Amino acid sequence: MTDYSATTVCAVIVSYHPEPAALLSLVDGLMPQAGAVVVVDNASEGGWQQGLAETLAALGGALLRQMDNIGLAAAQNIGIDWARLHGYRYVLLLDQDSEPSAGIVESLLAALQTLSTTQKVAAVGPRFHDRREDRDAPFVRIHFPVNRKLWCETDSQLIACDFLISSGALIPMDVLDRVGPMDAGLFIDNVDLEWGFRARAQGYALYGVCAATMNHRLGDSRREVPFGLGQVVVHGPVRLYYMMRNRLRLYAMPHTPGIWVAQDLPRVLVKLFLFGVLIGPRARNLRCMLRGLWDGLRGRQGSCPAELLPRSGPGPG
Numbered sequence: 001m002t003d004y005s006a007t008t009v010c011a012v013i014v015s016y017h018p019e020p021a022a023l024l025s026l027v028d029g030l031m032p033q034a035g036a037v038v039v040v041d042n043a044s045e046g047g048w049q050q051g052l053a054e055t056l057a058a059l060g061g062a063l064l065r066q067m068d069n070i071g072l073a074a075a076q077n078i079g080i081d082w083a084r085l086h087g088y089r090y091v092l093l094l095d096q097d098s099e100p101s102a103g104i105v106e107s108l109l110a111a112l113q114t115l116s117t118t119q120k121v122a123a124v125g126p127r128f129h130d131r132r133e134d135r136d137a138p139f140v141r142i143h144f145p146v147n148r149k150l151w152c153e154t155d156s157q158l159i160a161c162d163f164l165i166s167s168g169a170l171i172p173m174d175v176l177d178r179v180g181p182m183d184a185g186l187f188i189d190n191v192d193l194e195w196g197f198r199a200r201a202q203g204y205a206l207y208g209v210c211a212a213t214m215n216h217r218l219g220d221s222r223r224e225v226p227f228g229l230g231q232v233v234v235h236g237p238v239r240l241y242y243m244m245r246n247r248l249r250l251y252a253m254p255h256t257p258g259i260w261v262a263q264d265l266p267r268v269l270v271k272l273f274l275f276g277v278l279i280g281p282r283a284r285n286l287r288c289m290l291r292g293l294w295d296g297l298r299g300r301q302g303s304c305p306a307e308l309l310p311r312s313g314p315g316p317g
Contacts, residue, residue, distance in 0.1 A: 012079030185301030248296025
């Protein structure tokens with residue numbers, strides 16, 4: 001019989017040069033909800049690690065410090081491996097800037113328990129809210145020419161969707177054993193999309209849980225687009241490199257739905273226009289995006305080329 005107790009959940013947080021106070025707040029909020037909290041840190045600097053390591057260890061968790069920035073996917077896999085080694089049945093993946101609600105683990109577990117009686121479920125995730133937006137983000141079903149957005153109308157809804165953002169996703173360990181780990185070659189962007197496509201191709205479902213809520217920041221900023229076209233989520237040039245490279249890698253994967261490829265192709269041109277023409281730093285944005293497309297065609301994996309990185313240090317992870 002499956003155990004849906006919160007003590008069987010290990011929360012895995014990936015950090016990269018975090019705001020220490022925010023990270024500590026996230027850890028403090030998760031400790032009463034999960035069996036253990038693990039932070040996988042991608043070579044951050046500063047003196048905050050020792051205190052956090054001691055706090056986590058005292059409660060059965062761990063701070064797993066990496067000597068280099070190995071990327072989001074590889075760091076998630078390290079946290080998942082730790083949870084597997086210590087006997088946890090579920091992992092809750094989180095980014096350092098996420099703010100899950102007090103009852104998120106209980107709500108996600110309850111939904112998973114209900115859904116798993118009738119179908120194979122790969123993961124469940126919360127509805128999230130970006131504080132810069134007026135409303136919660138929708139869950140999404142892939143359609144052509146545009147996706148179908150599904151909004152929560154009541155807390156009791158469980159919404160079948162085609163992908164979940166990784167932060168806030170609760171995944172059973174036995175599903176990870178069957179579907180496989182996160183694709184470390186992608187490094188950061190589209191990691192959650194690829195894993196969700198892989199799971200769906202194996203007959204698993206993904207669900208959004210309206211009763212589980214989380215604040216989460218998407219993108220570096222919001223920017224008004226000229227000609228009254230509204231706002232757009234802005235990412236830095238290095239992230240644009242990963243977005244362009246990794247979408248081409250997804251196009252070539254056998255488990256990627258053809259309908260997603262068809263409706264994503266126009267986004268390449270839109271992003272080239274938005275960030276190469278309208279939104280600066282235009283020249284650097286365009287250079288990184290074009291290099292990303294070229295590296296995607298060549299099948300390049302791993303971290304961004306060193307010549308595209310800012311002089312101040314490594315790219316995001």
